[in-house]
Structure formats: structure tokens, C-alpha cells
Amino acid sequence: GAGVSQSPRYKVAKRGQDVALRCDPISGHVSLFWYQQALGQGPEFLTYFQNEAQLDKSGLPSDRFFAERPEGSVSTLKIQRTQQEDSAVYLCASSLGGPGVPRYTDTQYFGPGTRLTVL
């Protein structure tokens, strides 16, 4: 079956531009996560959704970062007024989730990521 897809795969933005990154999770997956991965480092958590509810946004580095999942499926990560330090790969992951399933035990399936370069 189809896995997690992300678009675009590559994005180049000039400093100050706004960008929107899209994630299509596996159909039926309740939980959705966004991560930021700098070159040579492990992913860092940004935010977590259960269906359309954003339950954890503690990892968002500033108020320039905004994520939404309005219908509980596709999610968009928006970065306003991009800066050079925003350059990274942005990974989306989804998991089956569901009532009573702790997010820390569920297997997450990752998309290929969007590589953002801010010039």
C-alpha cells in the first residue's frame, strides 16, 4: 500500500519568504508527527496531531512555524519569514494510533522528507 508521501521533495526559498510543506499520511492513521532534521543530526520533534487536534506543539522553534491538519488526514507545515537556520529536512511520520494507544509505543512510518534550503 501507499506509504507516507511529502511534497515538495525539495524547496529553495529566499530569506523572508513563506513556505508550505505538505504531508499525506497513510490512510487511516490517526497520529501524525512533524520533525526537523539538520544535516548530520537526528530528527528533532516539532509537533504531534491526533486526528485534527494538535496535541503537542512543544517542539516548534518559534511562532514563525505553524502546522495544521484540518480534516484529520493531510497536514501542512508552514514556515513564515524563513531564515537560513530553517534550512533542514522536514520529516513527516504517521502511526495507526487510536484510543488508548500511547504515541510512544506505536510504530511511526516516515515519509521521505522535504529538503528546505533558505538562501
Add this chain to the structure above:
Amino acid sequence: KNQVEQSPQSLIILEGKNCTLQCNYTVSPFSNLRWYKQDTGRGPVSLTIMTFSENTKSNGRYTATLDADTKQSSLHITASQLSDSASYICVANTNAGKSTFGDGTTLTVKP
């Protein structure tokens, strides 16, 4: 502060050889530890998950161990193949749902 340290940072081995990757973690309260394989240009793929009470878990040629007392884990790869070339990432999770990722070990398997 929750931390995950992996070693070595990079490793080169010959095809067919075995290798062991290390992960030391400091997270509280500890729930479970996962190993992921990340191929270049792709997202991570889960290899194993171990909870506090488990000390070994296998997935084909991959065997993970966990020592919750010393807060150490290892990933052993047997009879390496060229396709094992990737970054291997250790992730420690807390009961509160927080995940701490290591920076990974980059493994290169040469023919």
C-alpha cells in the same frame, strides 16, 4: 535534560563482516528504545523496539540489546550486506510521549 549519545559517529566495514553500534541514553521516565535505519534521502524505518523489561530483540540480521540499569543499548548487524549502508538512529522514548533521537551512526559497507 534528556540525551541520547551514539557511537561511533561513522563506521566502515567489509561486506560479510559483523559490527556493533552503541547507544547511551539518559531519559526519564524511560518507556522504550527504538533503532531506526535511515537510507540516504529517505525517512527512518523502524528496526526494533524494546521496553524496560526486554533485553534483546532480533529482526533478521539485526539484533538489539538493552541494559536498562546502565542505560545502554547496542545494535549488532550480522553478515553485513551492501544494502546495510545507511545511518542507524537510536531513539529513547519517555512515558510522557517525548522522543529523544541520537545523531546516528553512519555505516558504510564496502565490497
